[in-house]
Amino acid sequence: MAWRNLFRRGEGKAPDEPGILDRLKAGLQKTRTMLTDGLDNVLRGHRQIEESLFEELEELLIQADVGMKTTLELVDWLREECRQQKMTDPQGVKPLLAQRMKEILGSCSAPLAEGPDQPTVYLVVGVNGTGKTTTVGKLAARCQRRGQKVLLGAADTFRAAAIEQLETWAARSGAEIVKHQAGADPAAVAHDAAQAAKARGVHTLIIDTAGRLHTKSNLMAELEKIEKVLARSLGRRPDEVLLVVDATTGQNAISQAKMFKGAVEPTGVVLTKLDGTAKGGIVLAIAAEVGLPVKLIGVGEGIDDLRDFHPELFVEAILAEGS
Amino acid sequence: MIFGNLSEKLQDVFARLRGRGKLTEKDVDAALREVRLALLEADVNFRVVKDFIGRVKSRAMGQEVLGSLTPGHQVIKIVNDELTQLLGGKAIPLTMASTPPTKIMLVGLQGSGKTTTAAKLAAMLGKRGRRPLLVAADVYRPAAIKQLQVLGETVGIPVFNMGQGQSPVNICKAAVEHGRSHNNDVIIFDTAGRLHVDDELMEELGEIKEAVEPHEILLVVDAMTGQDAVNVAASFDERLDLGGVVLTKLDGDARGGAALSIAAVTGKPIKFAAMGEKLTDLEVFHPDRMASRILGMGDVLSLIEKAEEVMDQEKVKALGQKLAAAQFTFEDFLEQLNQVRQMGPLDQIIGMIPGLAGAKQLQGLQVDESQLRKVEAIINSMTPQERRNPSLLNGSRRKRIARGSGTTVQDVNRLVKQFNQTRELMKKLGTFDKGKRRMSKGFLSFFQ
Numbered sequence: 001m002a003w004r005n006l007f008r009r010g011e012g013k014a015p016d017e018p019g020i021l022d023r024l025k026a027g028l029q030k031t032r033t034m035l036t037d038g039l040d041n042v043l044r045g046h047r048q049i050e051e052s053l054f055e056e057l058e059e060l061l062i063q064a065d066v067g068m069k070t071t072l073e074l075v076d077w078l079r080e081e082c083r084q085q086k087m088t089d090p091q092g093v094k095p096l097l098a099q100r101m102k103e104i105l106g107s108c109s110a111p112l113a114e115g116p117d118q119p120t121v122y123l124v125v126g127v128n129g130t131g132k133t134t135t136v137g138k139l140a141a142r143c144q145r146r147g148q149k150v151l152l153g154a155a156d157t158f159r160a161a162a163i164e165q166l167e168t169w170a171a172r173s174g175a176e177i178v179k180h181q182a183g184a185d186p187a188a189v190a191h192d193a194a195q196a197a198k199a200r201g202v203h204t205l206i207i208d209t210a211g212r213l214h215t216k217s218n219l220m221a222e223l224e225k226i227e228k229v230l231a232r233s234l235g236r237r238p239d240e241v242l243l244v245v246d247a248t249t250g251q252n253a254i255s256q257a258k259m260f261k262g263a264v265e266p267t268g269v270v271l272t273k274l275d276g277t278a279k280g281g282i283v284l285a286i287a288a289e290v291g292l293p294v295k296l297i298g299v300g301e302g303i304d305d306l307r308d309f310h311p312e313l314f315v316e317a318i319l320a321e322g323s
Numbered sequence: 324m325i326f327g328n329l330s331e332k333l334q335d336v337f338a339r340l341r342g343r344g345k346l347t348e349k350d351v352d353a354a355l356r357e358v359r360l361a362l363l364e365a366d367v368n369f370r371v372v373k374d375f376i377g378r379v380k381s382r383a384m385g386q387e388v389l390g391s392l393t394p395g396h397q398v399i400k401i402v403n404d405e406l407t408q409l410l411g412g413k414a415i416p417l418t419m420a421s422t423p424p425t426k427i428m429l430v431g432l433q434g435s436g437k438t439t440t441a442a443k444l445a446a447m448l449g450k451r452g453r454r455p456l457l458v459a460a461d462v463y464r465p466a467a468i469k470q471l472q473v474l475g476e477t478v479g480i481p482v483f484n485m486g487q488g489q490s491p492v493n494i495c496k497a498a499v500e501h502g503r504s505h506n507n508d509v510i511i512f513d514t515a516g517r518l519h520v521d522d523e524l525m526e527e528l529g530e531i532k533e534a535v536e537p538h539e540i541l542l543v544v545d546a547m548t549g550q551d552a553v554n555v556a557a558s559f560d561e562r563l564d565l566g567g568v569v570l571t572k573l574d575g576d577a578r579g580g581a582a583l584s585i586a587a588v589t590g591k592p593i594k595f596a597a598m599g600e601k602l603t604d605l606e607v608f609h610p611d612r613m614a615s616r617i618l619g620m621g622d623v624l625s626l627i628e629k630a631e632e633v634m635d636q637e638k639v640k641a642l643g644q645k646l647a648a649a650q651f652t653f654e655d656f657l658e659q660l661n662q663v664r665q666m667g668p669l670d671q672i673i674g675m676i677p678g679l680a681g682a683k684q685l686q687g688l689q690v691d692e693s694q695l696r697k698v699e700a701i702i703n704s705m706t707p708q709e710r711r712n713p714s715l716l717n718g719s720r721r722k723r724i725a726r727g728s729g730t731t732v733q734d735v736n737r738l739v740k741q742f743n744q745t746r747e748l749m750k751k752l753g754t755f756d757k758g759k760r761r762m763s764k765g766f767l768s769f770f771q
Contacts (some may be wrong), residue, residue: 063369066548068360128572129434129545130418137465142366158600160473161466170463182473213575246434250549252577273433275518 064281105311126244128211137169153193214259268295365580410610431517431543442474519558552581
C-alpha cells in the first residue's frame with residue numbers, strides 16, 4: 001500500500017517538520033475520511049446551528065468509537081459554547097470541535113520518559129492480542145536506530161512461542177535479550193533482565209509481559225508482582241508502564257485502562273493497529289475518562305511504523321479539510 | 324458496568340405506567356432509549372442499533388400489557404427475542420464434509436486469537452473422535468508456526484508446517500495431500516492475521532480458498548472489537564463468503580456487541596465462543612445467552628447449566644431454600660465453595676448472575692485454589708455451633724480458630740467478612756426483583 005510507505009521516513013524528527021502532517025493524515029486516512037467527510041456532510045446539511053445538527057454530530061462521534069459518555073460531554077460542551085458565542089454558522093462548529101479535542105488529548109499528553117539513570121526501563125502490559133510483543137520489537141528498533149543499546153526482557157513465559165517471537169524481534173532490531181524457559185516465573189525474568197541491564201550498561205530495558213484479560217485478578221496480581229520486583233531491582237519504578245491498546249477495540253478499552261490502572265498504574269498508552277481502523281476515537285474516551293496520555297501509535301506493519309503521538313497533529317489529521 | 328442492570332432501569336421507566344392497558348409510543352420510546360444506550364455501550368454498531376430499535380418499536384407499540392408481566396418485562400422480552408433472532412436463533416453446528424477430510428479455514432485480524440482457536444477447535448474435534456490435522460499457514464508473524472506446534476503438542480494434535488519459506492497457498496495445498504495420506508478427517512488451516520483493508524493479503528486468502536476449497540471458513544473476532552467490527556466482517560465476507568464466526572475473549576468483561584453487528588451485517592451465524600486461556604475453553608455459541616449478555620442482563624441459562632453439571636440435585640434443592648432465606652451456614656459455605664470450584668472461576672460464574680455483574684460486594688470474593696485450603700482449615704477448626712451461628716465468633720474464639728487452623732486472626736476475620744458478603748449477596752439474589760416473591764421463586768425454580 002502506497003500510503004504506508006509514506007511513513008517510512010521522518011522517524012523521530014520534530015513534529016513541525018513539513019510533511020509529517022501529510023504522512024500522519026495518510027496513515028489515519030480511514031479515521032479521517034469518516035470523521036471529516038461525515039462532519040462536512042453534517043455541517044453542509046444545515047443552514048444554521050440547530051438541535052438536529054448536534055444529534056447528527058453525536059451519531060458521528062459514537063460511530064468513531066468515542067463512546068457515549070465522552071460523546072455526550074463533547075456535544076453538550078459544543079452546544080453550550082455555540083449558545084454563548086451566539087454562533088449561527090454551522091462551519092464554526094468544526095474549529096470548536098478541534099479545539100475541544102485537542103484540549104482533551106493535550107491535557108494529559110507527555111512524551112516518552114527517560115530514566116534519571118541508565119537503564120531507562122519500559123514495562124509493556126495489556127490484554128491478549130493487542131500487539132505487545134510487536135510493540136516491544138518496534139520500540140527496540142527505534143531506540144537502536146538512535147544509537148542506544150537495548151536489552152529486551154522476555155517476561156511473557158505463558159503464551160506458546162512468545163519467547164521465540166521476541167527473539168526474532170531482538171535479532172531484527174539488533175537488541176540483546178534475557179529469557180528463561182517457557183512457564184518460568186515472569187517476575188524472575190524481570191529481575192534478571194534488570195540486573196543484566198545494569199551490568200551490561202545498556203541504555204534502555206524493555207520488558208514484554210504476557211497478555212492478560214483485565215478481569216482476571218490472579219493475573220493482575222502477577223503483573224503487580226512483576227512491577228514490584230522490577231522496582232526493587234532498579235531502586236525506582238519503571239520509567240514507563242505502557243498499556244498497549246488495540247485501536248479496533250470498542251468501549252471495553254475504558255474498562256481495560258481502569259483495571260490496569262488499579263493494578264500497575266500505567267503511565268501511558270500505546271495505540272496499535274491504527275492503520276486498519278476507521279475509528280481510533282477510543283483515544284478520546286481513554287483521555288477523557290481515564291486520564292491516560294497516549295504516548296505512541298502503531299500505524300503499520302513495518303519495523304519503523306511506531307510513532308510518537310502528537311495530540312495537535314492527530315486532531316488536525318482527522319479533522320482536516322478535504323484532502 | 325453502567326448498564327449492568329438494564330431491566331431495573333426499564334422497570335423505573337415503566338413504574339409510572341402501572342394500571343394502564345396499553346403501551347403508547349411515548350412509553351415505548353422512553354424504554355427504547357435505555358435499550359439504545361445499552362446496545363451502544365456494548366459496541367453494537369450504530370446503524371445496526373438504529374435498525375434494530377426501529378424493528379423492536381413497531382413490534383412493541385400498542386401491545387397489550389399482559390397481566391402477569393410488567394411492561395418492562397414485556398419490552399425486554401421483545402428485545403431479547405429480536406436479539407436472539409438476529410444472532411441466528413439457534414446454535415448452528417460446523418459444516419462437515421460428506422466425504423472427509425473436512426477442511427476448515429480460520430481467518431481474521433491480527434491478535435483476534437486465530438492460532439489459539441485453531442488448537443482449541445482441534446482439541447474439541449479430537450475429543451469427539453475425529454482425527455484433526457492443524458496447518459501452520461501463518462508465515463508472517465515471528466514464531467507463529469512455533470506457537471501452533473507447541474499448542475498442537477499440548478493437545479496431542481499433529482501440526483503440518485513447511486517453515487516460513489513457502490507461500491501459504493503452497494503450504495495449504497501440500498497439507499491437504501498430507502492429511503489425506505495420513506487419514507486425517509478434519510484439516511484446520513491457521514492463516515496469518517491481516518487487516519481487512521490490506522488488499523494484497525486479502526487476495527492471498529482468496530487464493531488459499533481456491534486452492535483447498537474449504538467446507539467452512541470461520542472469521543475469528545475479538546469480543547472487544549468496537550464499531551469497526553461491521554466493516555471487518557463485511558470485507559472478509561465479501562471476499563471469502565464466510566461460513567460462520569468464532570467470538571473470542573468472552574471471558575473478559577466485554578459485552579460483545581460486535582457479535583450482533585456481524586450477525587446483522589453478514590447474516591452469518593456465530594458458531595463458537597472462546598471463554599478462557601485453557602485449551603478446553605471453547606464452547607458452542609448460544610444466541611439467547613449472548614443476547615442477555617449484550618443487554619447486560621447476565622446469563623442465567625449458562626449458570627444453571629454449569630450448576631447442574633456439577634451439583635448434587637438433592638443438595639441444590641436444600642441449598643436453594645437456605646439461600647432464599649439467607650440462612651446458610653459455614654458448613655454450606657464450605658460445600659458451596661467446593662462445588663463452585665468445580666464449576667470454574669468464580670468471577671466468571673458471578674458475571675452470569677443477572678444484576679450482579681458489576682456489584683461492588685463481589686470485589687473481595689476472588690477465590691484462588693491455595694486460599695480454598697486455608698478456608699477449609701479455618702472452618703474445620705470451628706465448633707459445630709460456630710459454624711451454624713457465625714455471630715458467636717468473638718475475639719477469643721477467632722484467636723482459638725486461628726491457632727487451630729494454623730492461620731492468623733486476620734485470615735479468620737477475612738473469611739468471616741467474605742462469608743457475610745456472600746450472605747448479603749445471596750439475599751440480594753433472592754430478592755432480585757425488589758422484594759417481589761414471584762421473581763425469587765422463579766429464579767430458585769431453576770435450581771430445582
